[in-house]
Amino acid sequence: MSIKTDPNLKKELREFGVTNVDNCYHCGNCTATCPLSTSDNSFPRKMMKYVQMGLKDKIKASPEPWLCYYCGDCSVKCPRGAEPGENMMAIRRYLTSLYDWTGFSKKFYTSEKFEYLAIGTVGLIVGLILILFHGTPDMEHAKLNSVWPAHIVEIGDVLMGGVLAFLLLSNTWRCISFILGDLKSKIPMGIYISQAKELIIHFLTQKKFAECEDRMPWFVHLMIMTGYATVFLLVVGFLAGGIHFIGLYDERLMFQRDIIYPLYHPIRLLGYYSTFALFYGVTYAMIGRLKKSKPSYKFSHSTDWMFLILLQLTTLTGILIHVTRLVDLPMPTYALYVIHMMVCIPMLVLEVPFAKWAHLAYRPVAIYLTKVKAAYVAQAGSSETAE
């Protein structure tokens, strides 16, 4: 059965950031230079071909885009300026939209107008809720819990976390189905379990990224990732010192607390670490994108900027809140809190299941699936020879 080409797919993919793909004449320098490409999962040349020919099904089933961390060596070595690195990035955006069953992601990526509108709307709703529903503010001292008590906000937190987790997991399930296809049910459960540690290792360390020649992007990425994960843990897990509404909490570990912890307190230290890590990483990336200092910063999709801006605003407002609380200014603290929430909630709600943040699941899962597949093929091969 012959494959059917779809030249119109390329036009669609341009919206996701595919660029210069027509320049590729398949010399394979990109694949040869890539430190992560393997003979089983070779990229990026293959993906360039899929895009040129409009082979949607092939793209959909490819884990390769997620195996790439965009060091940009391929784009530098490309004799034709076909930007294989950026095209891999664009394919990741496209895949994110394919995995998303709601169709939201596609709109978010392909329409800037929709992107701004979605962020604006979510931000406004958050602001309205915070302004409309609040307790009696303490105007003498900056006490956030007097306005929005942590154990109440936590309920929203957990609700949001649940919805996001559901969306992300259901999208991830589609990702798994696309990548494995028929194999998904054929592969024995034992293999899935035996390879599970790969999932966790890659999720936590992005150690593949460190195999790229330039290790700076890996470091920056690690800073943003750990900073974000830490603060996420603090906000979702410890806003009220644990899960307050089921009674599993300790007030000594509360993140949103009116009395500031002493400097050595782990919660305060973790807060500082995440703030520093995020601020450092995001600032580095923003300057990089402005100066186009690395191949991976050469092209910036509107969603790349939006992601960085929201993250930076979240960090900055977080820092400011900390300052106003330290100097005990009640009104500015409350106002900044509203802004902080108006920025960080849309970022979480929109980016985690539908956009850039989703790669936190897709990337380790794709790596994991390639290991699963390899283990399965090896096993099938050895049982065949045994027969």
Add this chain to the structure above:
Amino acid sequence: MAEKKIALYVCSGCGIGDALNVADLEKNGTDECKDAQTKTHAFLCSQEGIDSIKNDIANEGVNRICVAACSQRAVYDAFDFEGCITERVNIREQVAWSHKSQDEDSQMMAEDYIRMGLVKLNESSPVEPFIPEEELSKDILVVGGGVAGLTAAKESAEAGYKVILVEKEAKLGGYQANLSKVAVLPYKGISDNNIGELVSAVESSDKITVYTSAAIEKTDGSPGLFSVTIKHGGESIEHKAGAIVMAAGWQPYDPSSLGNGYGYGKSKDVITNAMFEELIKEGTIARPSDGRTVENVVFLQCAGQRDPEHLSYCSSFCCITALKQALQVKEQNSNANVYVVYKEMRTAGHAEDLYRAAQEAGVIFIRSQEREVQAGNGLAVEALDELLGEKVLLDNLDMVVLATGVVPATATGDDVYAKVLAEGEEAVEKKKDEMAIPPDIIRASDILNLSYRQGPELPALFNDFPDSHFICFPYETRRTGIYAAGCVRRAMGISAAMEDARGAAMKAIQSVELITNGQAVHPRAGDLSYADFNLSRCTQCKRCTVECPFGAINEDEKGNPQYQATRCRRCGICMGACPERIIGFKDYSVPIIGNMIKIISMPEEDEEKPRILVFACENDAYPALDMVGLHRMQYNAWVRVIPLRCLGSMNLVWIADSLSSGFDGILLLGCQHGDDYQCHFVRGSELSKIRLSKVSETLDRMQLEAERVRYETLSINDYHKLPALLDEFAETLDGFGANPFKEF
């Protein structure tokens, strides 16, 4: 010329004096030519050395100079003495540098070479330029008014030569006139067809006479003396011409013979690249079947090209044409889906930029060796995509454009020799003289209508193209003074055709200039010798007229050869072919070489010094032997080398003579022949090989082993193989024992 006075000069520089006993060598001269004066110089090519020779010329009346020093290929400009015959004896590269120092055998070798040189000098007569009685013309005839012909005409006219341009169509412009847009150097994109500029430049030149709707009825004569009859408007016009640029062009390959896989004839929407040009002249690129503008187009490359069943060669411009046409489709509708299904994209040099432009315009390229046009229900192309490793189906196509290739104008008409074969045994028997050697392919394609004994058109090198070795002898056809350019020579695009035309025009100009001076044209440019025929002894065997690779010899009704000196390239192949030995040059003849062979001292059998005679082509094998010396490699000391203008000039009598005078073995070193020939005279080494096949009879009669005569092809960069080759041959001969004729 005055009485001959020979002088021998032996150089002892460059290590010659250390390796050889120069004083003894000098004695050779006096032994051999009693009246010869001899001199030794430590640095003969120095100003002082040259001055001493010049002094002898001026004051002693010396007029024949034997220089025993380096190879004839070194410092040839220093040893050039006007009014004298100079013979170079190579005792540096081929003796001192390639054999043992202060050795008896090396010394004997050098002495032999000096004696051979002196004999040659003694027997040569001075050469004089060939100036015919008839007035020579310097006009250039250009055949074909396409881009190559027009360029050749324009360039020749600008160089100051009168040009006669003959075009068979009513208008100038050739194939290019059919095109809407062109892709030419520097290939930054596609541009408007500007052939009109070239046409008006030619039409407005007062040095160019243009005949359109004209044909050449007859081309008589020879370079410098061509007499061309042009049929034009019902009358025959005669013109004199010195040289001819043949740019008769090409035709597209007939797509109807392509077969089913290409869908031609099954669907109206399957067209060729040539038909595409006609289509686009209408204004829009629309489906031939219903006139709808096209959305999905496939360009299928190599339709019948590089395919032994159709055209075995690459037509070189179809990739660029496909890019141009694909861009034209994209210009009409940038959303159109345009595919190029190719075997290999061949966009050499700057044309790569056009490839890039097409890629940037969104043309999709699919590399595939297995592809099929499906023209049943709707039009589709199925192709095995090599980069995917899977078959892809391109369907809902509006048009498939097949890249059919170039068929040169010389490919039409019957092959003169095939015709004889087809006429049956009787005809072959009648023409057995002609059929004795593998015939050239000459088709009666009605372009030049040459009155040459070997056929009316240019012989083809391969695939009916009258091409030549592309590095060594560009534009040179097998007919001296006639230079092929453009697609008739080899498939090429517009830019290449223009360059080709300039090259061919240059060659034509060189040809008329040399001929005016009475000199040979390429490859022995400047040679003043030419062949003498002693016709009173001719037996009309036709060997010379058949074997001359350049058709230089016509025949009268009785079969007597009619030598056309200005067609001749002075290779001496006729001299080698002639069984009666009636052909020779003043400084190169059967007796001269024969006497050189005889002068070589032949040691008695009990001395255990065998002798091997090497006939080496002076264009490749001889320089290869020099290279052995330059690299200070050593080779067998039994060897004696005689350089030949071409191995094809080897006359069998030399073989018989040398065997009967006691040589133990004979080695013939010639050049590669065939499609990728390196022979300067195209067929010389091949002909000598064929001739040699008749030698075994002679050897049998003499009761000698056939292996005593060996033939090898050699190119100059094979020099390092020579010592082993010579040693191995010596060993073989050793196995046979000494030549029994030594005793007589």
